[in-house]
Amino acid sequence: MRDRGNVRYAAPLLLMSLALFLSSCSAPAAPAAAVAPAAEATTTTATETITETTTTVTATTASTVTQATEQSSAAQAGALSGITVTSDEDVTIPRTHIGGEYKDVSSSDAVSFHPYLTTDAASSSYQGLVYSGSLLRLDEETLDYIPNMAESYAIAEDGLTFTFHLRQNMQWSDGQPLTAQDFKWTYDQATNPDNAFPYLSQLGFITSYEAIDDYTLQIKIGEIYAPALGQMSGLITPLPKHIWENLPWGDPEKNPEINSPSVVSGAYKLVEWKRDQYVTFAANENYWYKGSPNLASYTIEIVPDQDIEYQKLKSGEVDTGYIPPEKLEEARTLDNVSVYEWWPAAASWSYIGLNMRAGFVTNDINVRHGLAYAIDKQLLTDEVMLGQAKRLCSVFPETSWTYNPDVPCYDYDPDTAVAEFAKSGYTFSDGQMLDPEGNQVTLKLVYGPNTNKVRELIAVTVQDYLSQIGINVEVQALEWSSFLDAIQAEEPDWDMFIGGWSSTIEPHIMYTIWAEDSIPSLNSVAYINKDVEQLFQAGGATYDTAVRKEKYGEVQKLVAEDAPYIFLFYNKAWSGQNKRVQGIDPKPLGIGWNFEDWYVQE
Amino acid sequence: MVNSNWLMVSQVANYHLLFTIYHLPFIKTMTRYIIRRSLQSLLLLWIATLIGFSIYQAAPGGPLQFMDDDPRRNAEDLNRLNRLYGLDRTILVEYVSWSFGEDWLPATPFWQSGRCMNDVQNCSRGITRLDFGRSFYFQGESVISLIVERMPATFLLAFTSLVLSAVIGVPLGIISALTRGRWPDNLIRVSTVVINTVPDWWIGLLLLIILGGYLQVVPLSGMQDIGDGSFWDRVHHLLLPAVVSSIGGWIGFSRILRFEMLEVLNQDYVRTARAKGLSQITVIVRHVLRNAMLPFVTSFGSIFLLVLSGSVLFENVFSWPGMGRLAYTAINARDYPLMMALFVIGSFLGILGVLMVDILYSVVDPRVRYDRQRV
Numbered sequence: 001m002r003d004r005g006n007v008r009y010a011a012p013l014l015l016m017s018l019a020l021f022l023s024s025c026s027a028p029a030a031p032a033a034a035v036a037p038a039a040e041a042t043t044t045t046a047t048e049t050i051t052e053t054t055t056t057v058t059a060t061t062a063s064t065v066t067q068a069t070e071q072s073s074a075a076q077a078g079a080l081s082g083i084t085v086t087s088d089e090d091v092t093i094p095r096t097h098i099g100g101e102y103k104d105v106s107s108s109d110a111v112s113f114h115p116y117l118t119t120d121a122a123s124s125s126y127q128g129l130v131y132s133g134s135l136l137r138l139d140e141e142t143l144d145y146i147p148n149m150a151e152s153y154a155i156a157e158d159g160l161t162f163t164f165h166l167r168q169n170m171q172w173s174d175g176q177p178l179t180a181q182d183f184k185w186t187y188d189q190a191t192n193p194d195n196a197f198p199y200l201s202q203l204g205f206i207t208s209y210e211a212i213d214d215y216t217l218q219i220k221i222g223e224i225y226a227p228a229l230g231q232m233s234g235l236i237t238p239l240p241k242h243i244w245e246n247l248p249w250g251d252p253e254k255n256p257e258i259n260s261p262s263v264v265s266g267a268y269k270l271v272e273w274k275r276d277q278y279v280t281f282a283a284n285e286n287y288w289y290k291g292s293p294n295l296a297s298y299t300i301e302i303v304p305d306q307d308i309e310y311q312k313l314k315s316g317e318v319d320t321g322y323i324p325p326e327k328l329e330e331a332r333t334l335d336n337v338s339v340y341e342w343w344p345a346a347a348s349w350s351y352i353g354l355n356m357r358a359g360f361v362t363n364d365i366n367v368r369h370g371l372a373y374a375i376d377k378q379l380l381t382d383e384v385m386l387g388q389a390k391r392l393c394s395v396f397p398e399t400s401w402t403y404n405p406d407v408p409c410y411d412y413d414p415d416t417a418v419a420e421f422a423k424s425g426y427t428f429s430d431g432q433m434l435d436p437e438g439n440q441v442t443l444k445l446v447y448g449p450n451t452n453k454v455r456e457l458i459a460v461t462v463q464d465y466l467s468q469i470g471i472n473v474e475v476q477a478l479e480w481s482s483f484l485d486a487i488q489a490e491e492p493d494w495d496m497f498i499g500g501w502s503s504t505i506e507p508h509i510m511y512t513i514w515a516e517d518s519i520p521s522l523n524s525v526a527y528i529n530k531d532v533e534q535l536f537q538a539g540g541a542t543y544d545t546a547v548r549k550e551k552y553g554e555v556q557k558l559v560a561e562d563a564p565y566i567f568l569f570y571n572k573a574w575s576g577q578n579k580r581v582q583g584i585d586p587k588p589l590g591i592g593w594n595f596e597d598w599y600v601q602e
Numbered sequence: 603m604v605n606s607n608w609l610m611v612s613q614v615a616n617y618h619l620l621f622t623i624y625h626l627p628f629i630k631t632m633t634r635y636i637i638r639r640s641l642q643s644l645l646l647l648w649i650a651t652l653i654g655f656s657i658y659q660a661a662p663g664g665p666l667q668f669m670d671d672d673p674r675r676n677a678e679d680l681n682r683l684n685r686l687y688g689l690d691r692t693i694l695v696e697y698v699s700w701s702f703g704e705d706w707l708p709a710t711p712f713w714q715s716g717r718c719m720n721d722v723q724n725c726s727r728g729i730t731r732l733d734f735g736r737s738f739y740f741q742g743e744s745v746i747s748l749i750v751e752r753m754p755a756t757f758l759l760a761f762t763s764l765v766l767s768a769v770i771g772v773p774l775g776i777i778s779a780l781t782r783g784r785w786p787d788n789l790i791r792v793s794t795v796v797i798n799t800v801p802d803w804w805i806g807l808l809l810l811i812i813l814g815g816y817l818q819v820v821p822l823s824g825m826q827d828i829g830d831g832s833f834w835d836r837v838h839h840l841l842l843p844a845v846v847s848s849i850g851g852w853i854g855f856s857r858i859l860r861f862e863m864l865e866v867l868n869q870d871y872v873r874t875a876r877a878k879g880l881s882q883i884t885v886i887v888r889h890v891l892r893n894a895m896l897p898f899v900t901s902f903g904s905i906f907l908l909v910l911s912g913s914v915l916f917e918n919v920f921s922w923p924g925m926g927r928l929a930y931t932a933i934n935a936r937d938y939p940l941m942m943a944l945f946v947i948g949s950f951l952g953i954l955g956v957l958m959v960d961i962l963y964s965v966v967d968p969r970v971r972y973d974r975q976r977v
Contacts, residue, residue, distance in 0.1 A: 103828075117741045194720055196686050201676050252743045259743075275751060276923035278828050303823045304918040304927065307807070311815040312822050481663030481936070512676075521677075 084154040087147035092169065094291040097599030098283070102295040102581065103318040105303045109276045114258045115237045116190045116197045117250060127237070129281055129298065130264040132288065135164050135183075135217070135233035140587040140594070143345060143401065143505060145229055149178075149288070150217075153233075159224045159543060162232065164217040170288035172240050174263045178288070180211035185241040195249050203235060226540045226548060227506045238265065267293040267596050276302050293596035294583070313337060319578040325386050331576050338584075341574040343390070345588035347397045349570035350454075350500040352445075352462065353525045355492060356564055361441060362495050368563040370420035371496075372410035375465045379412070381569040384457045389569035394556035395510060397570040399588055401545075402507045404553035407560035417469055433470035442472040447498040448483020455498045458568070462496075487524040497524070503570075507552050511536040514559065527564040636961060643953045647946070650953075651729075654945040655700070659693050663936045665738035687738065688715020700735065700942065703728030729946065735939035739932065745943045748928065755825060756924035762844040767851025774852060775859025782864065794853040803915040806846040810919065813842065823921035843920040847913075 110123040115131060118124070127133075137148040147153065150164035170178035187209045190197045197203075205228060208220040219232050240263045247255040256262070261270055265288070268281035278301045283292040303309045306322045313321030316336055323331045323339065332339050354362040354371065361367055381389050393409040396402050418428045425436040433441045445462065447455040456477065463473040476494075478486055487497050503510060512518050515533055519526045532555055539551035560567070575591055577584060583598040584591050666683055684690045688699065695713060705725035707713035718725035727733035734745040774794070778787045797805075814822040820842045821827065826835050875884075914926040925944065932940040 111739065112741050112743075114741060193682060194686075194717075196683060198679060198683065200682070201679050250742055252741060253747075258741075274923075276927060277824060277826075277921075280828065299828050301824065301828060301921075302923070303921045305807070305921065308810065308822055308919065308921065311811060315815060315818060315822070317822060480934075481661070481667055484667065485662040 082155065082157040082159075084152060085145075085147065086152035089147070091167065091289050092291075095294050095597065095599075097294045097583075098292055099296050100294070100600035101297045101299070102598070102600070103320075104298065104300045105309050105312060105318050105321050106300050107302070107304050107306060107309065107322065109302045110279075112252060112258050113261045113270070114250070114252075115239070116195065117258075119198055126279065126300075128266070129268040130261055130266040130270055130284075131237045131239070132170075132265040132267075133234065133237040135166075136229070138505070138589060138593075140589050143588065145233070148233075150233070155229075155543075160221050162219045162221075162229065163212075164219070164233070166215045166217065167288060168215055170265070171286045172263050172265055173269055173284050173286050174240075175286065176240070176242055176263075177214075178238065178240075178265055179214040180217045181214060182238040182241045183217055183236060184209065184211040185245065186239045187236050189239075189244075189249055190236065192249075199235070202231060206232060224541050224543065226543060227508045230506055240265070268298055271297075278302060287596075289596065294599040295596075313576055313578070316578065319581055320576060323574065323576045325388055328386065328388070328574065334576075336579055337576045338579050339574055339576050340584060340586045340591055341388075341572055342586035342590065343399050343588065344571075344573045344590060345399045346503055346505050347399055347570040348500060348502045349392050349397055350458070350498065350568045351392075351565040352458075352568065353487070353497045353499050353565055354563070355495050355525055356528075357492075357526045360495055361435070361443060364424050365562065366420045366424040367426075368566075369410065370417045370426075370469075371466070372563055372566045373413045373417035373420060374469050374471075375462055375566060376412035377410075377566070377568055380458060380461060384454060384461065385569060385571070388572045388574070390572070392567045392570045394560040394567060395514075396507060396552065396556060397503060399570075400503065400505070400507065402549050402552035402556075404556040406553075407557050409560070410563070410566070414469055421469075428470050431470050440470070440472055442474065443495040444474045444476065444493065445496045445498070446476045446478055446483065446486055446494045448478040448486075449480040450477035458498055488520050490520055492520070492524075499524070507548070508536070508540045511540065514555075525564045527559075527562070529558060529562060532558050632961075632964070635964065639957055639960065643957050646953055647949055650949040651701070651942070651946055652697070654949075655697050655942060656693070658936075658938055658941055658945075659696070661936070664689060665936050665938060667936055685711065686716035688718070691715070699726060699728070700939075701728050702730055703733065729943075734943040734946075737932075737937055737940045739935035739937040739940065745939050748940065749925065749943060749947065752923060752925045752928050755922060756926070758840065759843060759847060759922060759924060762840060763847040764851065766844055766848035768855055770848065771852045771855025772859055775856035776863060778856060778860040779863035779867065782860075787860075790856060794856055797849055798853045801915070802846055802849055803913065803919045805849065806843065806916060806919045809842060809846060825923065843916070843922055847916060 106122055106125075108120070108122050110126040111118045111120055112123060113127055113130065114123075115127050115133075118127070132149060134148050135150040136145040136153065138144070139146045149166060149170065151167045152165045154163045155161070156163075166178075166180055166183075168177075172178055187203075189195055191200065191203055193200065205221050205223075205225050206219060207222045208218075210218050212218050221228050221232075239257075243263045244255075244257060247257060249255070250258075252258040260273065264270070264284060267284055267287045267289070269284045271280040271282050273279040278299060280300075281298040283296045285292045287293065301318065303312065303321075306324060309318075309321040310323055310327055310331075312318045313323070313331075314334060314337070328339070331337060352375075354368050356363055356368075362371070377391060381387075381391055390398065391409070392398075394404070394407045396404075398405075418433075421428065421433060426441070427434050435441055443466070445459055447459050450456075459475045459477070463475055466473050473496075483497075486492060486494060487499070501510070501513065511533075513522050514527060514529070514536065515523060516528045516530075519528075535551045535555045535558070539548045539555070542548060559565075573590065577591075580600050581598055582601050583594065585594060587593060665687065666680060666689070681690075688696065688704070691699070691712065695707075699707065699713075699715070703726055704714050704718050705722060705727060709719055711719070714725070726735050729735075734749075736742045737745050737748060740748060774790050778790045781787045810820070810822065814820045821839050825839050827839075914930040916922070917924045917926045918930075928940070929944050931937075932944060
């Protein structure tokens with residue numbers, strides 16, 4: 001009857017096993033699960049711009065390691081060589097609204113609590129809650145560096161020696177004092193190459209890191225480097241030496257502190273972590289910064305589907321949650337939710353990269369100008385981004401302290417576009433743009449990930465606009481890794497791609513994108529301009545903000561003129577919070593900067 | 603008296619002897635059969651791992667791809683990490699290291715990973731020694747512990763959904779068979795097909811938003827309320843996901859039952875029973891179901907294994923912390939050890955399931971058994 005021949009179903013069986021696997025990993029195509037893998041996975045400079053803004057409230061507190069590198073050197077105004085900065089903040093005054101519970105959601109869970117082995121945003125936010133991170137932090141108004149765990153710092157005349165005096169009242173949650181020895185020990189561990197710190201090279205500029213005594217740290221650098229203050233003060237989050245020194249650094253099987261930190265320095269202590277389900281924290285009374293935070297308990301529930309997150313916010317089951325851009329209108333009218341919006345200083349922005357290599361149509365500067373004029377970027381900003389973004393014309397957005405408004409912006413003008421093409425011998429006739437040999441211009445546009453609706457919309461809109469000036473555009477959507485492979489190829493086959501960057505408050509970090517050395521990895525368009533590189537280097541070699549602003553301003557002008565990118569827009573950030581949560585004050589740093597002072601009022 | 607007892611004992615002994623002699627060939631062939639099939643399955647499993655390994659390695663990206671678009675990283679960091687994790691070795695060496703371990707390989711960068719060369723305790727021992735390795739994405743956690751952490755959630759959902767499939771599917775099948783050709787039969791057959799064409803996660807999302815978001819009768823996410831976790835709380839959370847994921851089984855169970863019942867209902871012995879005057883219900887229960895259960899039970903086995911894979915879309919919608927989500931995370935992060943372990947376990951369960959069903963079927967159905975002897 002049903003003869004199950006032995007070998008006959010080996011093949012279908014194999015297929016079944018493969019199918020088992022593939023079925024469990026089919027990429028979500030529905031709007032319900034429109035989160036790009038990029039945002040779900042590990043990069044903190046996620047190029048999926050809209051969805052990353054609200055799920056991690058505390059990612060904006062200055063105490064996280066990755067946040068630390070986005071430092072402002074507007075601070076350098078106070079950090080000219082030979083200066084001392086002392087804080088007059090009284091951190092012993094306790095808070096007054098202690099009590100209450102705060103329920104957060106996140107679409108992805110953290111990897112671990114180890115600050116030197118994780119790079120994803122979720123892990124950073126958990127770590128930021130339990131480990132107090134930085135010697136200095138950013139002032140929410142001026143974006144200067146102000147003392148944080150250090151109560152004062154001094155920079156020597158030569159600009160190469162930095163001395164930090166730590167506050168003397170800081171304690172670990174077990175009552176042990178938090179001293180410079182903890183900083184020094186952690187630095188030594190992090191810089192040990194066998195310990196696999198992914199961003200080890202970021203610490204390369206430090207030549208010496210010593211604890212002069214229990215409350216004084218002295219750090220020396222090799223040469224003047226503008227981001228130095230920010231990076232040295234933020235990259236090292238101290239771990240409790242007295243607990244960790246007897247445990248293996250990187251093995252979560254043998255070091256329970258990695259997944260379950262028992263002794264912490266931050267505002268919260270870990271209570272329970274059920275991986276991929278939820279994590280609960282309780283206030284730490286020994287927190288050095290004004291004692292226990294107001295919100296006594298903080299829970300994060302993992303809800304991967306963003307529509308469900310929004311439902312939970314609406315129903316009041318959680319106090320904050322992701323609001324999809326198309327639901328923003330509705331969210332603003334909800335009874336129980338307040339929507340906070342702000343323009344972040346570290347904005348994420350989108351662009352279209354144009355391949356500048358020889359042999360490509362876009363190698364010609366007139367063609368690039370023509371393309372820039374041919375696309376209505378204002379419409380993209382208004383319609384695709386639903387008003388939650390603003391135009392961007394060059395390397396730094398309006399919210400950056402280096403912003404230079406005096407750069408060419410290529411507003412929509414199809415006639416000028418055609419004229420630019422004409423400068424290089426192209427002719428627009430019979431609805432077709434013809435190159436000097438008489439062939440119709442065809443361009444290939446790639447974007448990724450293929451699940452990103454925003455990029456898809458941008459792609460088809462661009463295709464439409466360019467067809468109006470007779471250019472045929474072929475659009476290809478790629479899965480994230482394939483996309484990265486395509487744009488980072490030594491010999492790529494695309495003319496244009498849609499990309500995004502998360503800008504940093506510290507402008508110098510963006511240098512690598514424009515450098516010849518970074519071709520083809522970060523500088524995917526193969527842009528070569530030695531003047532721009534020299535300006536970046538000059539900007540990075542001084543602490544004088546006026547000089548830096550001038551250099552970076554010039555960079556913006558040159559890059560906008562060369563048009564290796566068609567700059568599109570930078571994003572607004574928003575967050576929905578239940579009305580019972582008080583004390584929220586949006587700033588360019590976000591809303592999480594004073595998270596410890598939030599309180600609930602029923 | 604003594605004689606009759608002795609007679610009885612000797613009769614029993616005789617019976618046992620005859621039984622063994624009668625079945626000895628069967629036991630011999632079954633054993634040979636089982637051994638042969640098991641060896642074939644092992645071979646199949648090995649081929650599967652080879653194919654899986656190659657496919658994963660061939661796909662673009664790798665465990666360190668998170669650094670690809672990060673302006674803060676540089677080539678030096680990448681090379682250092684590649685060496686540490688042994689990702690710069692040739693694929694063949696990586697496969698050998700994964701399956702047989704790297705501690706016995708020569709201590710050179712060509713053969714061993716950096717962390718193995720640093721400390722011999724960090725060397726992988728290979729899956730043949732049941733060391734599934736450490737996860738890259740989860741920064742060194744043992745792959746097996748990660749999978750085991752997620753298994754209860756997936757099993758719970760799979761098992762409950764299977765039971766519900768049967769509980770709903772079986773009566774539907776019975777009604778279908780009994781009312782064959784009339785409207786209940788047609789309705790059941792059409793509706794099970796129609797519902798099955800709609801993806802389960804979509805129905806799940808719809809019902810979740812209606813029942814959970816607007817009516818608020820079921821929870822919107824998770825296996826339990828935070829801080830709760832009592833039995834009824836878990837049942838409350840399990841309800842909707844289990845019912846929705848059982849939908850796929852309704853069509854299967856109801857069809858099988860209907861087919862078997864119809865076949866058996868026309869057999870002579872059923873008509874005999876009815877002619878004897880037994881009531882409809884007695885006939886069904888005693889004769890029909892007992893015989894219809896046979897193939898049903900064996901299909902149960904294979905359906906169970908399909909459910910175990912855990913659908914990632916479904917688990918996403920219900921925020922269910924199962925193996926499907928783990929697989930999705932692993933694949934996106936190109937976490938090779940975790941991906942391979944899930945693949946091996948999935949293949950193993952699949953192959954084991956079919957093997958078990960095969961053997962069970964051979965044991966239970968004598969007709970198949972004797973055919974096999976010739977094969």
